[in-house]
Amino acid sequence: MxxxxxxxxxxxxxxxxxxxYEPCNTAGKDALFRFATEELGVMSPAFEQAYTQARVNVKKRLGPTASSHSRLLYCHEAMELIGLRSEPHVALVMEQEYWRNYMLAMExxxxxxxxxxxxxxxxxxxxxxxxxxxxxxxxxxxxxxxxxxxxxxxxxxxxxxxxxxxxxxxxxxxxxxxxxxxxxxxxxxxxxxxxxxxxxxxxxxxxxxxxxxxxxxxxxxxxxxxxxxxxxxxxxxxxxxx
Ligand SMILES: [Mg+2]
Missing domain, CATH: 3.40.50.1000 (HAD superfamily/HAD-like)
Incomplete structure (x- = not known):
């Protein structure tokens, strides 16, 4: 052409x-890890590791599809990995916390x-x-x-x-x-x-x-x-x- x-x-x-992307993802994750410490009593390194593993698991299971990026699924999976019960409402709040802070950082x-x-x-x-x-x-x-x-x-x-x-x-x-x-x-x-x-x-x-x-x-x-x-x-x- x-x-x-x-x-x-x-x-x-x-x-x-x-x-x-990166400043937003960092702001979202920081808020998420803070929530895990304050509300779930799970200290940050442990939750961070669980979240990272959860992301890998979700992506591996779902392959190249839109829901493979779902922070709701990452949070839900992370709670399962650290041995908490499946608490849908907590996963929802965490997802909200992530995206709210992510979007506040977006420019x-x-x-x-x-x-x-x-x-x-x-x-x-x-x-x-x-x-x-x-x-x-x-x-x-x-x-x-x-x-x-x-x-x-x-x-x-x-x-x-x-x-x-x-x-x-x-x-x-x-x-x-x-x-x-x-x-x-x-x-x-x-x-x-x-x-x-x-x-x-x-x-x-x-x-x-x-x-x-x-x-x-x-x-x-x-x-x-x-x-x-x-x-x-x-x-x-x-x-x-x-
Ligand atoms: Mg892109």
């Missing part, structure tokens, strides 16, 4: 793309709001394709206050398998007009956020370009460090002669 072609749609990943990456507004100004369709359950991802979008600038959201809970299977991207393609699929840009933090080559091969999109944090082995994917770089690319595409 030509670098100067305007995108017809831009597909964003959510976690660690629109905001930085839109610099440049994201500007880029979304520039896309809207240029009549480019915007979408989010993300792995995890819809309930949590919708709440994140509400907290980040970007939902009004996004035309379509697909969560992997809506498909059997996660993004690496391409199913969520295929669902998005089925939901948009065919003209939106002419030149699709993908913005993410992992290779599987921008499966440009394979989507073109399969005829899901006509053409496209990917932007992935760090490096990538794909022809049509470039690395990005700041969101501003992607807006610069959009500016160059909007006025290719300059």
């Amino acid at each position: 030509t670098a100067t072609q305007m995108p017809t749609m831009v597909v964003f990943d959510l976690d660690d793309t629109l905001y930085e 839109l990456r610099p440049g994201v709001a500007d880029l979304l507004q520039a896309l809207r100004y240029n009549d480019v369709v915007t979408a989010i394709v993300t792995d995890l359950t819809a309930q949590i991802q919708f709440r994140k979008l509400y907290h980040l206050d970007v939902a009004k600038l996004i035309d379509h959201v697909v969560c992997s809970e809506e498909t059997a398998l996660e993004k690496a299977s391409l199913q969520p991207f295929e669902l998005l393609a089925a939901r948009v007009t065919s003209s939106a699929l002419d030149c699709v840009w993908f913005v993410g933090d992992q290779d599987f956020d921008a499966p440009v080559d394979v989507l073109v091969e399969r005829g899901v999109i006509k053409d496209g370009l990917g932007f992935v944090h760090g490096s990538s082995g794909q022809d049509r994917v470039r690395p990005w460090r700041t969101v501003r770089e992607i807006e610069d690319q959009l500016d160059r595409s909007a006025s290719p002669s300059s």
Whole structure:
């Protein structure tokens, strides 16, 4: 594709793309471990180990599906591992505690709001394709206050398998007009956020370009460090002669 072609749609990943994941996950886990110490009387190193093991167990059992990220399941499994009874209401409170503190720590990456507004100004369709359950991802979008600038959201809970299977991207393609699929840009933090080559091969999109944090082995994917770089690319595409 030509670098100067305007995108017809831009597909964003959510976690660690629109905001930085690690500070949020740390804030959530800290609150969770505090709760375990104060309310369950389980000291932090023990609970932390149980939580880590619980996450491994849940992911191993469920494979690449949305509920494999469920903090509710991690908390429930962690309590079983440390020999507590299954207490559904405690697991629910813990999950709430995790996500409440996670979302309080969430901040839109610099440049994201500007880029979304520039896309809207240029009549480019915007979408989010993300792995995890819809309930949590919708709440994140509400907290980040970007939902009004996004035309379509697909969560992997809506498909059997996660993004690496391409199913969520295929669902998005089925939901948009065919003209939106002419030149699709993908913005993410992992290779599987921008499966440009394979989507073109399969005829899901006509053409496209990917932007992935760090490096990538794909022809049509470039690395990005700041969101501003992607807006610069959009500016160059909007006025290719300059
Ligand atoms: Mg991500």
